[in-house]
Amino acid sequence: MLKKFFENVKNPKNNFGGRFMVKGMNVGHEKLAKWGRSFLHIKSSDVVLDLGCGGGRNVQYFLTKAKKVYGMDYSKTSVDIASSVNSESIRDGRCKIIEADVAKLPFEDESINIVTAFETIYFWNNIEVPFKEIHRVLIKDGQFLICNEGAYRDHKNIKKWADMLDFEVYSPEYLTETLNKIGFKCEYHLDEKKHLAFLARKL
DSSP, X not given: OHHHHHGGGTSOOSSHHHHHHHHHHHHHTXXXXXXXXXXXXXXXXXXXXXXXXXXXXXXXXXXXXSSEEEEEESOHHHHHHXXXXXXXXXXXXSEEEEEOOTTSOOSOTTOEEEEEEESOGGGOSSTHHHHHHHHHHEEEEEEEEEEXXXXXXXXXXXXXXXXXXXXXXXXXXXXXXXHHHHTEEEEEEEOTTOOEEEEEEEO
């Protein structure tokens, strides 16, 4: 029963547990997300895409900085909640929340300035496929930010989740090697709790 509830971390369902989990992400992840966002350089003319947008809090923040913001998630529950949180900007045409798969991004080549992924790449299958898609949709010198609670699987907070939900934890060394091959220039930052902010720029 408990494991079934926590599986809503991976793909929130349209039930009490799923909605509770998504709304909780907006609060529980904010401190980490704020730190990760500090490494981005956002211009008012930028178009931002937040992958795995969850409850829409990061989308909400980016709307205070950028011209247009897209949120994307494969959970319809997340899409519904993120749409509600950002409903005014959606009505104004500055925001769109869509249900889609990171393996096939529904955007044109070189149409996005910034792509972000907060606490979500753990759940992506065949990780190089979405990374290549991100490279495709980014403009030259576009930014790709990955922000994770732990940089390594043995991180005390990540290990229990990874073991319970059987997801991957990609080290900054692996991310650097993989993204360099695809055509990114990479840097990463660890705070005192070993949280990861990984920034890649399209060459």
